[in-house]
Amino acid sequence: MEENPRAYALQTIYKKIYKQLWSLNLPSKVKVTIWRLSWNYLPTKVNLQHRKLAANTSCPRCGQRAETMNHVFRECPVTVDIWRALSFQNILTNQCEDFIQWLTWAVEQLNPRQGQIFYCTLWAVWGDRNKRVHEGKVSNGKDTASFINSYIKELTDFENRDLKKGKEIRKWMYPQSEFVKINFDGAYKETQNRSASGIVVRDSEGHVLLSYSKIHDGVSSPFAAEAIACWTAVKIGIDKGWQSLIFEGDSLAIIKRCNTKEQDRLMVGTYIYDIQKKIFGLNNISFQHTSRSANNLAHILATATLRSGEEVYLEMGVPEYVEDQERQDRMREPN
Incomplete structure (x- = not known):
């Protein structure tokens, strides 16, 4: 080179x-x-x-x-x-x-x-x-x-x-009856090369199955932060054994890469490759892009974790500081 x-x-x-x-x-x-x-x-x-x-x-x-x-x-x-x-x-x-x-x-x-x-x-x-x-x-x-x-x-x-x-706000949509939806987002702090992943898992009735956040060091860019968040979401979904999964995030570039079979040569390619390895052979898996407003719960988790340094692992619930957002999401009309 x-x-x-x-x-x-x-x-x-x-x-x-x-x-x-x-x-x-x-x-x-x-x-x-x-x-x-x-x-x-x-x-x-x-x-x-x-x-x-x-x-x-x-x-x-x-x-x-x-x-x-x-x-x-x-x-x-x-x-x-x-x-x-x-x-x-x-x-x-x-x-x-x-x-x-x-x-x-x-x-x-x-x-x-x-x-x-x-x-x-x-x-x-x-x-x-x-x-x-x-x-x-x-x-x-x-x-x-x-x-x-x-x-x-x-x-x-x-x-x-x-x-x-005007500000046309897209709303979080309920998954189909047999699916679990996992929303993910990555927050990035360039001065420390640090990111945080925010993950929220919900069923078809909008009930929270898991809320999770994790801090990552040595992250090179916001793009890498999103890839790591997606990888974290997939790892959780597969490890939990859920059979029908929708992974949803607001990074279109990451969603596109997860949906392609081509080898990714970017620095984040290792995460995309590992994602594709984890889902290989599984049929009821999809990656969907959504707007920030429809991904706000995961976004708040990621940004709050990056700011406070406090990671989250809660089953059947969310931290107190995102309860209002979680209630707003549940008030949306199911699709």
Whole structure:
């Protein structure tokens, strides 16, 4: 692989990037690509050569130089044209040769709105590169810049539409009669690389079978915190011997990964792999995405545990501080 500083150093450097990235109105697929990019996990030609999977390191878009991270996102003429078409050419003025330093410098120059465009552009540049490699599709800088502008407009339109609708709160839904539903959520504290998992198990009548929370140390990101929470929920469900299970969380990226059979190469891939091993051969298992408002009980458990440091294990009940939320959930109409 290309030069990759030690993980602990990177975690400190990336705090500002992750804090801004996870707060922006961007799809999970964009955020995950940026996360992979920041850890140099993208299969550039140079990275593939280091893994002995490619002999030719030339950039597939311009063919002029070796395809390093710097070249893909800063130096390739096609990429330069994209930044210029978006009026972002000022981020190319930094002459630092280290990609990570350039990335952190660029983020510091941008306000949230510009950051949204910047991250979306990095994602689109990698997507354009992959279309060239895998589909033979060729786009120029203006075409890609036009796509980015349209994509950002679509995101903004959706955001404005949701604001106009007001706060439409989705409600926790009762599972079908034979199912047990396990809601999970992860809370993350970046200053300590610590997370907490909140787990609530309920039957088809809305009765709480178990409420549980656990603190985890050495966690690298909010994304990892969600993966660990999901893994914890699955472990509880399988260990308890419940046969028909619905695992429900508000992290769409994690739910999608649990529902796919493909091997996940991200850092959280070990948790996803272990989840799939645990449920192998079981038929009445499903992973469902829901909104934060419908997952609030697990969310409160996770955040309160992370704040107080006090873990929870209660059968047939919940801690006192979430009793009001639990009653509100039971008042919902069964589906």
